[in-house]
Amino acid sequence: MSIWKWQPGFWPTSCLLCAARAPAGKNLCPECERSLPRVEAACPRCAAHGAVMGADRAPCGECQKDPPAFVFTRAAFRYAAPVDRLIQNLKYHGRLELSRLLGEYLAAYLQALNDPLPDTVVPVPLHSSRLRERGYTQSLEIARFVARALELPLNWKDAQRIRATTPQTELPRDRRRGNVRGAFTAGPAFAGQRVAIVDDVMTSGHTADALADSLLRSGAVEVRVWVVARA
Numbered sequence: 001m002s003i004w005k006w007q008p009g010f011w012p013t014s015c016l017l018c019a020a021r022a023p024a025g026k027n028l029c030p031e032c033e034r035s036l037p038r039v040e041a042a043c044p045r046c047a048a049h050g051a052v053m054g055a056d057r058a059p060c061g062e063c064q065k066d067p068p069a070f071v072f073t074r075a076a077f078r079y080a081a082p083v084d085r086l087i088q089n090l091k092y093h094g095r096l097e098l099s100r101l102l103g104e105y106l107a108a109y110l111q112a113l114n115d116p117l118p119d120t121v122v123p124v125p126l127h128s129s130r131l132r133e134r135g136y137t138q139s140l141e142i143a144r145f146v147a148r149a150l151e152l153p154l155n156w157k158d159a160q161r162i163r164a165t166t167p168q169t170e171l172p173r174d175r176r177r178g179n180v181r182g183a184f185t186a187g188p189a190f191a192g193q194r195v196a197i198v199d200d201v202m203t204s205g206h207t208a209d210a211l212a213d214s215l216l217r218s219g220a221v222e223v224r225v226w227v228v229a230r231a
């Protein structure tokens with residue numbers, strides 16, 4: 001039996017990472033849960049970690065030089081082991097059931113932060129060609145659980161990716177911004193709304209920036225970003 005098999009319910013289950021016994025209703029054992037890479041000091045704007053932050057929590061150099069279209073980013077984890085493996089399994093190995101685990105961790109993180117809530121949740125859309133290939137949009141699958149936990153409406157129809165783009169991770173840093181510029185379009189449904197973009201991973205932040213830009217152009221009044229993990 002694969003250790004990745006989803007085991008819902010209230011009875012003791014096996015840990016999705018190490019197959020040890022997990023407490024009832026949990027999908028990770030306490031040891032694996034403690035090993036999840038939490039974000040320590042991070043840029044309040046883009047959640048870039050590792051930077052030395054002053055007491056004033058000033059944004060990182062990148063954000064000061066070229067502020068993104070979103071106002072802030074919340075990342076539940078760093079993109080490091082074992083979260084990277086969970087996300088890769090969701091994205092590239094059809095482990096759709098992991099969206100629940102990741103979505104619920106993100107929701108729990110957001111609930112603990114207690115930010116004022118936005119009006120709507122928008123998953124980063126895939127281009128139709130990639131959606132056909134993968135069969136599902138991982139950000140949407142994660143966003144379903146986040147929206148449900150926070151009791152927010154989920155809008156996965158009114159923002160679209162109109163241009164197929166090379167995955168950001170396959171490009172050098174200096175080509176990432178141009179790669180996603182103009183990749184998204186957003187409809188009038190977002191006029192006057194505060195929007196939270198949901199994605200699995202933020203790498204450079206340019207994808208979220210491009211989507212936030214199109215949401216603001218369509219009338220959204222504020223855009224923030226919620227991601228499971230920040231690279």
Ligand SMILES: [Zn+2]
Binds near residue numbers: 015028
């Ligand atoms: Zn474990």
Ligand SMILES: [Zn+2]
Binds near residue numbers: 043044045048060
């Ligand atoms: Zn930053």
